Amino acid sequence: MTVQRTLASLAVLVQSGEIDPVALAQETLDRIDNHADQAIFIGLTRERAEREAEAASKRIRAGRSLGLLDGLPVAWKDLFDIQGSVTTAGSVVLKDSPPAEADAAVVGAFRGAGMVTVGRTNMNEFAFSGLGINPHHGTPRNPASADGHRIPGGSSSGSAAAVAAGLVPLAIGTDTGGSVRIPAAMTGIVGYKATRGRYAMKGVFPLSGSLDSLGPLCLTVQDAVWADAAMHSLTAPVIRRAEPADLSLVVPETIVFDNAEAEVVTAFEAAIRRLELAGVRVSHRPFPSFSAVFDLMGRHGALVNAEAYAIHRERLASPDAARMDHRVVARLRLGEAISVSDYIALLDARDRLIKETLETLQGGELIAHPTLPHVAPPIEPLLADDDLFFKINGRSLRNTLIGNFLDFCGISIPCGSGAAGMPVGFLLSAPHHQDDRLLSAALALEAVIRGEA
Template sequence: MSKSFGAMSVAQLSVLIQGGAADPVGVAEAVFESIVNHADKAVFTTLLESRAMEEARAASKRLREGRSLGLLDGIPIAWKDLFDIEGLATTAGSVVLAKDMLAKRDAAVVGLLRQAGMVAVGRTNMSEFAFSGLGINPHYGTPVNPRGTDLPRIPGGSSSGAGVAVAAGLVPVAMGTDTGGSVRIPAAFNGIVGYKATHGRYAMAGVYPLAKSLDSLGPLCRNVRDAVWIDAAMRGLTAPAVIVRPLQGLELLVPENVVFDGAEPGVVAAFEAALDRLHKAGAQVSRAVIPAFDEIFDLMTSYGPLVTAEAFALHHERLAGPDADRMDHRVVMRTRLGAKTTLADYLRILEARGRLIADVERLVGDRLIAFPTVAHVAPPIGPLEQDDELFFATNNKTLRNTALGNFLDWCGVSIPCGTGVSGMPVGLLLSATARRDEALLGTALAAEPVIRGDFA
């Protein structure tokens, strides 16, 4: 093969498997060989070789007997280390959960993709408790962005290992979670596609939470088509129902406030070039201030971030005990800020959130929203590990654009649109208001080659 199985798209690999040119057992063996031989040992926290080979043999038998489960049968997938896997403790990137009770069953979505025939090859590394957009983990190591050629750069988080596993060609798809950008950020930094679904689109049973009001799921993969296929299976469908939507007449709204503040020139240039290509392909582009963006940050200043309040409620007992000394001190510091948000403050945030979601839905209508996924490319790891002040400032800036979508309950897909400084990837984020996932994905299918331009 000119390309390793893990470096293929789901669709490319599916053609080989369904056509008999590749066998799921051979695919799984090759994927594990690639992972074991890969220099970066921080990408995966656990390999599931015994389970994977059992699942691959079952897929191989089905295919030989003409009983394929569909497009995803025999396709390898990696799972972020906060999805329950039967028989294992769910560590969520932390050592304090390593001796917790073993999961009695797979998380709901893990089970659904197993029913679709997918082969679970391992768990990927992540920011501890999913509470950082940078992907740095002092316990299990920090996966290095494979796109960096000058010096080690961050992978983005919190789905750090998932992004690197796909970008490095180890697996065709990895599953992440997204509370403030944790799928879309590593997708943008690593030059791959990341789809965050509307909150509540998938079953959340067996997924370790960060902030239940904001948590959502989504795949990191090579192209939008792959995301469409995975999305269907995660909802128990036997085939995708998403229809390609033409770019001619597509209405795009580009916000004029917040999302370009402090953006690197290379990021802006790559985004604007992609936008120009979309316009030439038939999209109608308008620009406007979205007042809710500024109001969201005013709310955070007054009452604290919603994610921090809910994270503190989840972890407050742990933070008051000896476990706090075994956690990443930056995660502890950030989570403890949630203590400042009173119950009255929390209720005010929720009330304001409902109003702002309604306001923005009226403003946006059926349009899609477009802006850079992150205002900068992946920065070097070293300075962020050594300087807490720089860490927090960079984390806030990294999460800023994507977190708006979580607060407003948008769905979104990050697509590579070019490169910025040091040749690092830039992502263009297409978003839609809540529950318009089919419209978003259908448009993204048509828009992806235009957005990518020459980006491979």
């Protein structure tokens, strides 16, 4: 049976002295070493984990705990610099790069909170897919799948699988088009995408500077709130739980339900009914800005393609391209056709659509819709058919990329199950820089969304 322990439950055990951080770190490393799926982690930072755990143990025994997270394990998507370790972004072409000279800013923030870094998690190469498939390191299996043969979602695939499999209580990912929220929904855990710029990006390998954001993958909203505080170098969270009767949600009628699986819609609508019974006000209406996002991409190309191509242009012109995932190469090359005028048009229209969306929201509404229109599909057909891969990848990214383009913050919470008993995600989103309000609402609504209240 999978052992899943939240940050909050582990904190009680560690702070009370019932579990020593050294023992917890060793247990975590052993569990990773002995787990059946060795594709979840790219590498472990064993010596660092042992050193950090020993320091936490000494502090706690001396009555000088750094706070709630002191001595607890955390894993990092292979985009974050970890001092003394090579950041490969899930790609073999970077494996001979020099080790990072310093921790990424958020890695340092967690170090300051006393957390124990245990390793790097697998991901889509260069974070450029929503499916989680990696031909170099293997594709992590979805722990929520009875047969283990479904994708975990991406690009933060290993981070989601590590939490869902009970290997770590917290893993940190990045989200450019849904890469935290998609794998969270597919594996049945919580994934919070912060507003772009909420956390320092120093030391994080980029995909698209205009869209990249960070966030935790964990088991509960409470854990996400704790992680959010640590990423700000706060000693304790400041988020307050909202009252359901004070909350209003709007369900968009545009795009997000197109071609959705019937079971996904059923699970989402059941959660909406539970929220209404709990006193939450819910309305439904069109969001023209959602369809406008896709109209723009049809005319000018995708913003992520333009910026990702600029980052990898020289790599694509070198022998390295032949060593990369051909599906990633194909998507990167799409950016070559995007002109400067197209790029400027995208940025200008983005500002306009963000403003229009804000004007659409009424009375502090939060946006609610399924995180994905489908549950996690089987892996093998996607490996065998590139056309199917690109079709399912586009569909998987569709609902979440809207929030990246419109600069939302968002959190995916499990709300039930769909086909084959696979998890369904419920996505709550808010306008940029309203993260505290979003997390406050998510704290209040999580149990109802899950059907536990």
